[in-house]
Amino acid sequence: MNRMILMLLVSAAMSAPAMAASVTNRDADTQVLIIVEGGSRVEIALEPGSTETICPSGCFVTLPNGDRIALDGGEDVDIVGGSASVK
Structure with a gap:
């Protein structure tokens, strides 16, 4: 029984x-945005009107x-005037 529950949990997490x-x-x-994720630092340049997934x-x-x-993932962010509007 425990094994079946574990398999269901793993399956749900993977899907x-x-x-x-x-x-x-x-x-x-x-x-230009500076992104720090998991100890890695990356700069990305966003052209006018472009969208990036990060x-x-x-x-x-x-x-x-x-x-x-700070972003958890799943947010929609608009850059206007160098500032962010997080939705």
Whole structure:
């Protein structure tokens, strides 16, 4: 019985969809974001109107205006005026 419950739990965990944050640059200029995830630091440049999927396991994002936000994954973020609007 315990083995069956364990198998069901593992199966459910493997079939759960991966959540990631979506970031869209609504500004007229390219915006550079600094992303720290699991000890790794990456910079991404978002062209005007472009969208990137980031942080499938949660992360910290430093915005062009210097603000730092924590994302769990699953959020929709709009960059406007170098600031973030998290939905």
